[in-house]
Amino acid sequence: MRRGITTALLAVAALIAVACAYLYWNPFWLVNQSMNLYLRGKGIQHEYVMVDGYRIHYLEAKPAGNGPEKPVLLVHGLGARASDWAKMIPALAAGGYHVYALDLLGYGDSPKPDDGDFSLNAEERITADFLRALKLERVDLGGWSMGGWVAMKMALDHPEMVRRLMVYDSAGLYFVLNFPPSLFSPHDRASFDALMDKIEPNRWRTRVPAVMIPGMVRRFQENQFIVQRSFGSMLHGRELLDFRLGGLKMPMLIVWGTEDRLIPLEVGLRLHDLVPQSVFLGVRKCGHLTAVECAPPVVEETLRFLNADPPPSRSASYVDAPE
Template sequence: MLRTFGRIVGGLVLVMLVLGAVFYLRPLWVSDQLLRFKMWRQGVKNGYVTLEGHRIHYVEAGPANGKPLLLIHGLGSRIEDWAELIPRFAGAGYHVYAPDLLGYGRSEQPRDSDYSIGVEEQVVVQYMDAMQLRQPDVLGWSMGGWIAMRIAVDHPLRVRRLGVYDTAGLYFPVDFSFDSFTPKSVDQVADLLRVLEPVPAKLPDFVSRDVVRKAASSGWVTERSIHAMTIGRELMDFRLDGLKQPTLIVWGKQDHLIPLETGVRLQQLVPQARLEVVDGCGHLAPRECPVPVFEATKEFLASEPATAGGRREWPR
């Protein structure tokens, strides 16, 4: 009896040591698995579709007959960054579709792509065709907002209403190093967090080292995207007169990456746009402040006629 008990205890200790070692060496992988399990428990379903010969990962959630809602993530991001909003929209009756862009998340990473905004726009439009999305509401975050605006301008009949969160796509003065997006040291991870978060978290060194390791393996995709974006040929500043859909702009008031002034200028260029500012949040507002972001978006998507113009501020 004692021998059996000792074996059980020894086995449990060994399992705990192995799990601890895995978490120490690959904390981001462990975090991803836990987040994916949580999303699965909330009814989020995974799928793959082949577009132009490339395997694209996506998720769906919500009632089959719900209003279609398409979410487009940003630079260096993936579907899981929508984890706070997908269940909320699904619970509000929307059928949510969210692809990992080409090169990101669990989608394929072809070596011959430049991962430009134009390339990603084509991928999303092809995804819409594959899912038979005729005229969904489209929400884009950061680089995803840039892609969403391009789709709305290039394919105006494909977008019912448009929402962008802390969106890229307009010119603004840059006072940070693009190297931070593919950090090569623990210090550069800290630099990235200072840009992304109003009150940057202090990550343990073992987590920061895993961020550096991950950037070393897949950061080349982000670097190509940044190179394509910084050339400037795809900026939207002089194309926004073609954006006619009801439009929502949501911005973190303390966004240090793309400042609020850019959102204000975007509203000036798109007269029908509504601006919602979330105080206490930075560039990651949909993840940091999901409640006000969701409430503002839900109200906009449901309004009849569509809410137009004006500015409102939300507490965190």
């Protein structure tokens, strides 16, 4: 009997060791499983649709009740994925909106073709054709960081497809970078810390255990070629929107973390100046991940903006980040 107990304990110890080794090698597995449980609990479904020959993944949350169809499409940022909107999706659905959040080509659970085009123009085309594939003629369109750039381009190129426009800590205007292009492809603990310091100043250290860092760096390196191609199309400057934004005619919401170290607050304020019909909300003590780390006031302002009839007048206001 002792031998049997010893064998069982050794087997359990071996399983634990294998599990620990796997999580060390692939810490995103645990993150993904936890996220999927959260999404499922909030009634958010994983779906796929063919777009331009690619099987594009998206998250979908249907509103409760049988009110009028009010579709919202959310576009993630550089190196990100649809599930980064996880705190906003259920709140918008509870507010009566049919929410879609896609993984752009090369990101999340969408395909990552070796010869793929991950430029701003290509991702804008994927986004527009995603709406066509789902037969969504006119949506409220939201974009975060690079996704905000894609969203603004689409609103300019296809204004008939966008009812209202929301951007969160958005790229798309010229500003002097205070970081190297390699920032988004960390290769060791120091470069990982540098990236986190830009996107989550003073908040991330309690969230990322040191044992997970090597696996996370490994994942960044695996996706490096995609991020570099996307970021390269942003750097060449031909798609900057500074001189095009006067063409935006739909109501626009601009949300910004006042402590954003990646895309500074002054960029958001300049965007507000360039779009006369825009509403600006600054969230104090929040960085680039405003829609995650400061979700309650962001969701509240987003719903207020979407529900306003007539659209809200031009304004600028600030709120404190939730504790």
